[in-house]
Amino acid sequence: MIQMSHIPFIITIILYFISSVWSIGYIVKPGVFDKKVAKWTMMMGFFIHSGFIVFLGLESGNIPITNVYESFVSLLWCILFVYINLDYLYKLPSLDTFLLPVVTALSIWALTFDGGNLLITVSLQNFWLIAHIIPIFVGYAAFTISFSLSIMYLTQQRQLKHKLFGSLFNKLPSLEGIDKMMWKTISFGFPLLTLGLVFGTFWVKTQNVLGEMWYLDYKVILGLATWLIYAALLHMRLIASFHGTKIACLTIAGFFLVLFTFIGTFFMGSKHAFQKVSEQTHTEVLNVQ
Amino acid sequence: MSIIVVGLNHKSAPVEVREKLAFNPNSINTALSQFSQKYQDKNAEIVILSTCNRVELYISSQDGAIKVEDVFSFLADFHKIEPNTFSPYMYHYNDDRAVNHLFFVTSSLDSMVLGESQILSQVKEAYTTAAMEEATGKILNHLFQQALNAAKIVHTRTSIGKRKVSISSVAVEFAEKIFQDFTGKIVLVVGAGEMCELLLKHLYEEGARTFIVANRTYERAEELANEYHGQAIKYELLGEYLEKADIVISSTSAPHYVIHANQVKEAIRHRRGNPMFLIDIAVPRDIEPEVANIDNVYLYNIDDLQSVVSQNIDERNREVEKCRVLIEEEVEHFMAKLEEMKIEPAITHLRNHFHTIGKEELERLKPKLKNLDNEDWEQVVYTMERAINKLLHHPAKVAKQEAKNGGGYRYVETIKKLFGIFHHTDHSQH
Numbered sequence: 001m002i003q004m005s006h007i008p009f010i011i012t013i014i015l016y017f018i019s020s021v022w023s024i025g026y027i028v029k030p031g032v033f034d035k036k037v038a039k040w041t042m043m044m045g046f047f048i049h050s051g052f053i054v055f056l057g058l059e060s061g062n063i064p065i066t067n068v069y070e071s072f073v074s075l076l077w078c079i080l081f082v083y084i085n086l087d088y089l090y091k092l093p094s095l096d097t098f099l100l101p102v103v104t105a106l107s108i109w110a111l112t113f114d115g116g117n118l119l120i121t122v123s124l125q126n127f128w129l130i131a132h133i134i135p136i137f138v139g140y141a142a143f144t145i146s147f148s149l150s151i152m153y154l155t156q157q158r159q160l161k162h163k164l165f166g167s168l169f170n171k172l173p174s175l176e177g178i179d180k181m182m183w184k185t186i187s188f189g190f191p192l193l194t195l196g197l198v199f200g201t202f203w204v205k206t207q208n209v210l211g212e213m214w215y216l217d218y219k220v221i222l223g224l225a226t227w228l229i230y231a232a233l234l235h236m237r238l239i240a241s242f243h244g245t246k247i248a249c250l251t252i253a254g255f256f257l258v259l260f261t262f263i264g265t266f267f268m269g270s271k272h273a274f275q276k277v278s279e280q281t282h283t284e285v286l287n288v289q
Numbered sequence: 290m291s292i293i294v295v296g297l298n299h300k301s302a303p304v305e306v307r308e309k310l311a312f313n314p315n316s317i318n319t320a321l322s323q324f325s326q327k328y329q330d331k332n333a334e335i336v337i338l339s340t341c342n343r344v345e346l347y348i349s350s351q352d353g354a355i356k357v358e359d360v361f362s363f364l365a366d367f368h369k370i371e372p373n374t375f376s377p378y379m380y381h382y383n384d385d386r387a388v389n390h391l392f393f394v395t396s397s398l399d400s401m402v403l404g405e406s407q408i409l410s411q412v413k414e415a416y417t418t419a420a421m422e423e424a425t426g427k428i429l430n431h432l433f434q435q436a437l438n439a440a441k442i443v444h445t446r447t448s449i450g451k452r453k454v455s456i457s458s459v460a461v462e463f464a465e466k467i468f469q470d471f472t473g474k475i476v477l478v479v480g481a482g483e484m485c486e487l488l489l490k491h492l493y494e495e496g497a498r499t500f501i502v503a504n505r506t507y508e509r510a511e512e513l514a515n516e517y518h519g520q521a522i523k524y525e526l527l528g529e530y531l532e533k534a535d536i537v538i539s540s541t542s543a544p545h546y547v548i549h550a551n552q553v554k555e556a557i558r559h560r561r562g563n564p565m566f567l568i569d570i571a572v573p574r575d576i577e578p579e580v581a582n583i584d585n586v587y588l589y590n591i592d593d594l595q596s597v598v599s600q601n602i603d604e605r606n607r608e609v610e611k612c613r614v615l616i617e618e619e620v621e622h623f624m625a626k627l628e629e630m631k632i633e634p635a636i637t638h639l640r641n642h643f644h645t646i647g648k649e650e651l652e653r654l655k656p657k658l659k660n661l662d663n664e665d666w667e668q669v670v671y672t673m674e675r676a677i678n679k680l681l682h683h684p685a686k687v688a689k690q691e692a693k694n695g696g697g698y699r700y701v702e703t704i705k706k707l708f709g710i711f712h713h714t715d716h717s718q719h
Contacts, residue, residue, distance in 0.1 A: 037367065122493070131599060156466065157585075160463070160467065160587050161581070161587065163593055164591075165597055165600075169466065172466075172469055173469075174465060174466050174468055174469045174470040175466070175467050175468075175564055176291050176467065176468045176564070177469040240561060241561055241563075242561045243561065243562040243563045243564070243585070244561055244562030244563065244564060244584065244585040245562065245584050245585055246584075
């Protein structure tokens with residue numbers, strides 16, 4: 001059941017959806033679809049999304065990650081936040097066409113977690129938690145953008161290979177330009193992911209959050225795998241100066257691992273500080289000072 | 290005031306005729322001043338547009354006093370040729386059709402390569418030359434400014450000049466979809482033919498600076514390399530240099546493949562996936578077609594480029610109708626303005642006529658008002674002038690307005706008849 005309080009997020013999704021349609025439409029039929037509509041609906045969506053995050057935070061008195069749904073909503077907000085800033089800094093033509101549909105799809109998926117009974121079991125008024133979560137979320141956001149850039153790269157390289165010189169070909173930037181941006185987003189996300197993982201490790205070691213066998217937690221293992229795949233990517237790029245299709249494919253693989261680490265682990269039984277607990281226990285946990 | 294254009298172009302005349310009538314920068318000035326002097330009494334204005342594809346004379350004269358035959362004989366005299374050697378190839382248009390033609394030419398709808406932008410600067414130059422020589426006046430000044438303006442409108446509101454229509458510019462456009470910029474990129478040129486040189490020039494203009502040239506005759510490679518501050522290499526070393534190249538242009542006359550798939554495979558391995566762009570403009574082809582299947586390698590042959598060029602030409606052709614409508618609108622505006630300009634001298638004479646009468650009457654009055662001091666007399670003069678201006682303001686405004694809708698000369702005739710004005714320059718119309 002969708003609660004009344006989640007209507008703002010549904011409006012956000014609708015706006016992201018309109019933005020996706022318009023940003024794709026702008027490429028297919030530029031005469032009919034105005035790029036400005038895509039931009040402003042996205043901005044409006046982001047504005048409402050931000051308001052919703054604040055609302056969730058105020059409601060629980062904590063950062064809005066008290067359940068899987070809230071965490072997902074916060075991660076999506078981070079993706080948009082990083083994208084808007086990157087776009088402002090680097091002017092990335094047509095990236096929205098590749099990113100917004102991903103964001104819209106993830107948002108709809110996030111909605112299915114609404115009302116889920118996995119709730120956080122650790123105190124949120126904890127420095128380590130914040131130090132663990134925020135860098136990882138921003139890092140994941142950067143990886144999501146690098147994923148969109150990879151799709152863009154592969155699309156453009158396919159068009160160049162198969163000699164398809166349509167409107168999409170004209171509107172996408174050069175392969176080299178996309179490759180450079182991919183590299184920028186990964187090298188921005190990687191240190192943040194590292195930082196988040198280091199803080200997380202400190203936290204479990206010092207406060208015993210995940211129990212003795214914390215290193216067997218799926219999320220911990222997959223988190224490490226994610227770290228390794230991006231470390232490998234950076235190594236290939238920095239030391240071996242690899243470019244092109246292979247890097248793009250690996251970036252896509254990296255993103256799916258991110259997604260799996262973030263959400264998939266819940267289906268595998270790992271709770272990673274989220275438990276099926278009663279509302280009352282949850283409230284008690286949240287109120288621990 | 291009447292405008293005519295007399296000329297020939299690549300469609301109407303072969304190059305043997307065009308070259309006879311062509312003007313070089315020096316002879317244009319002489320021709321302009323000779324023509325202006327010859328027809329000074331007919332208020333002649335002239336602009337000569339002479340490019341490799343066309344020679345056109347735009348002339349404005351009073352009452353259409355200068356006829357096509359006059360222009361023919363002027364051209365024949367100037368170039369010292371018989372009029373009948375070129376007259377069958379000439380076209381000529383009057384007034385609105387002449388204006389339409391100029392707007393068409395300037396907007397590059399009459400060019401060999403539809404939508405090319407060079408003609409715009411050629412028209413601009415032709416006009417500036419004529420204006421500097423004082424061969425133009427009010428009419429042609431206005432006409433050419435409007436023509437340049439119309440061309441700008443056509444180019445911004447339609448996509449007539451947007452798509453690239455030459456092999457080399459299309460190739461560079463593709464290279465721009467692979468590489469962000471060409472600085473620091475290495476261009477390997479195989480063969481030193483004309484087509485290679487054209488592409489090289491284009492890439493140089495876009496920022497490429499590092500060139501390696503390989504050719505069967507080393508001297509020719511050196512020659513081309515020196516021209517672009519590049520490096521010439523022995524033809525046999527081609528394989529070794531392949532991995533360095535970001536862009537390869539090949540156009541040799543070799544009857545077999547010059548660059549093989551295994552060479553490129555090896556090169557791309559060394560390049561660690563750094564993309565390579567290969568352009569094969571040779572027939573028979575220089576680069577083994579299997580090269581296209583290698584990851585991160587983009588191979589284009591002459592047919593690929595030619596098909597894009599043809600598509601783009603079709604695209605430009607589709608825009609012509611849109612341009613035609615825009616030009617017709619602009620011609621209409623210009624013709625309305627021209628009608629308004631036609632009536633202006635008549636209005637000036639009408640005004641002078643009234644003021645002369647006023648002055649005569651004042652002079653008749655002055656002796657009768659002896660005891661009027663200077664200040665009061667000035668008031669009388671002022672009132673008289675003010676009354677005349679006020680009386681004329683409305684009819685002048687309406688006449689100008691009406692003239693815009695065509696037939697300005699009718700109003701000139703009416704004014705002349707009503708007020709009995711006869712002056713040597715006011716019977717300016719047909």
